[in-house]
Amino acid sequence: MFIGGAWREASDGRTIDVLNPVTEEVVAQVPNASDADLDDALAAAAAGFAIWRRTAPAERAEVLDRAGRLLLDRLSDIATVLTEDQGKPIAEAEAEVRQSAEYFSWFAGEAVRSYGRLLPSAPGRRSWVERRPIGPVAAFTAWNFPASLPARKLAPAVAYGCSIIVCPAIEAPRTAAALVRALADAGVPDGVVNLITGDPPRVSERLIGSDVIAKITLTGSVPVGQTLVRLSAERLQPLTLELGGHAPVLIFDDLDEDQLRRAADTLVRAKFRNAGQVCISPSRVFVQRSVFDRFVELVVDRAQGLEIGPLANARRREAVAALVAGSDAKIHCGGVKPEGRGYFYPPTVLTDIPAGAAVLRDEPFGPIMPILPFGEIEDGLAQANAVPYGLAAYVFTTDLERADTAVALLEAGMIGVNEVALAAAASPFGGVKLSGYGREGGTESLEAYTVATAVTTRGAP
The missing domain is CATH 3.40.309.10 (Aldehyde Dehydrogenase; Chain A, domain 2)
Structure with missing residues (x-):
């Protein structure tokens, strides 16, 4: 796990086995986060957001661009881990890592283009709309694309000034860790990007039940999406849901x-x-x-x-x-x-x-x-x-x-x-009906990871 800028085991020492789908053998063990670990991740995300929201967009862009280049430098090693965890052929794994790097590099450009707009105003008044980062994000991803799904959430969150806690599927979690490592090595401040592995129901309940989390994003099944909607109802956190398809x-x-x-x-x-x-x-x-x-x-x-x-x-x-x-x-x-x-x-x-x-x-x-x-x-x-x-x-x-x-x-x-x-990266990804709502990818991501704030000013009262 990666919390507050440090790699760590679970506080109680518990782990989860990761199986290779080709051999059915254990290829790794990852931490099974305790409630204390989850609380630490929430505190780290809150602290990271306080820093990152005030960081210049150009600096955010530089971090994302460096991270994208690091993914390409490490492509072979990351693709090997991806194949071990998830089972897809190595050529498909390499293509997925390249796509993840593309998300980072594309959103590096978008970081400096989170435009607002100036509104027509009466004499003596000025009105405008500005885009502000929505806040700490809880991101849940499925196992079928262990690199590109986390990348699709990490890239816009980092670009637009949010902090994020990534919760990859426990079947294939190590590729998401490689993406987080690239961002850390690229210079993202402590607490901005965090990675948690653990029991999905317990993790989601703890994170979504916190006042820290301002945004939820999921790529997963329809039943899981419906569960997260119910969990978010009390605090009315907005969701982006990319669910099943047929x-x-x-x-x-x-x-x-x-x-x-x-x-x-x-x-x-x-x-x-x-x-x-x-x-x-x-x-x-x-x-x-x-x-x-x-x-x-x-x-x-x-x-x-x-x-x-x-x-x-x-x-x-x-x-x-x-x-x-x-x-x-x-x-x-x-x-x-x-x-x-x-x-x-x-x-x-x-x-x-x-x-x-x-x-x-x-x-x-x-x-x-x-x-x-x-x-x-x-x-x-x-x-x-x-x-x-x-x-x-x-x-x-x-x-x-x-x-x-x-x-x-x-x-x-x-x-x-x-x-x-x-x-x-440049195209919005998402569906209608039970396939979910909201979009990730493209300039539409601005809607998902920022809030529109209307400001009106007048001279002296």
Whole structure:
């Protein structure tokens, strides 16, 4: 843990094992924070905020820029730890560390652009709006992207003058520690950035129940998000919630053979990266009937020879296996849990799926690709929007009118047309419906980590 500028163990000596998803062996032990540790982190964050809020934006920018360069200098070592904890292939881990460095460098530029505005005023008066850092932040992150998720919260918090307590998922906590170390080595003052590992319910209750925490941000599941909303109700702390998704894909019949092939290539890569453990993963594929059979052939041909990393833990693999077993669908490839060590599950392609199947209703968060036919665009859109999630959605078409109609009517916070790469430092990330609210990334982060203060002045009374 990192509290008040110092690395430390839990005050009572308790630890949590970190398992390698490939070998199922313990690769590390991390502190299990006590209540005393959490109180120390809160005190440190309060003290850090008092310093950092008064630090010049240019100085904050320099710290973030140095930290981003340190991440790139340490890329290989950080990626190795990430893979050990979370299981994704090393190439994916390296790409994630690079993206984390991009968040730091991009928000270094934003630190000096937290603009307010001057308001029209009556003679003798001046009125303006200024942006002030919201205060100490409690940040909770999931295990599927152990570097980029903490980076997406650390970077704007530090840029805009907040202090922060980062609480990474206990399944993969060491990568977040590497990000915090980079910020510390880059010169962030003591208490501005803190890292806690421990039992999630106890940690969240203690932090959110404190008067110190002014802002909560979570990337996690819908049930966890709903729990944090309830915990925050007494103190009315604002939240940014990036929760589950069940992203639809619409494949239209105006694609020719080459375009269908490229769409299949793109979707297979997007669906099965990180073993499907991606909140914006294309997880319900709707294909117009005239090209349905051909598209299924193309996807199966690519998926059945694909080697992917393991799921993050045994719970995730059992949940994926249960969704497939309960789908009553035609299994074209995969669908069988392999023998041996590691939480592996093969790329699985399903068709002929009953309308009430759980795999169409619940976020699979694993290597399952259900493919279903649709008729006219209205039918496809109705099926795409028929879940309580609204994080991401995708459209593949060469018809501009179809693309415009789909973009206008899809219920999602992010939409890709002939494109699946949606996450970027300069772009707001977030959803609608049960996928949460608020945005991180892009200039929209200013809304999340600052408060608008209106000031009006007059001459002598």
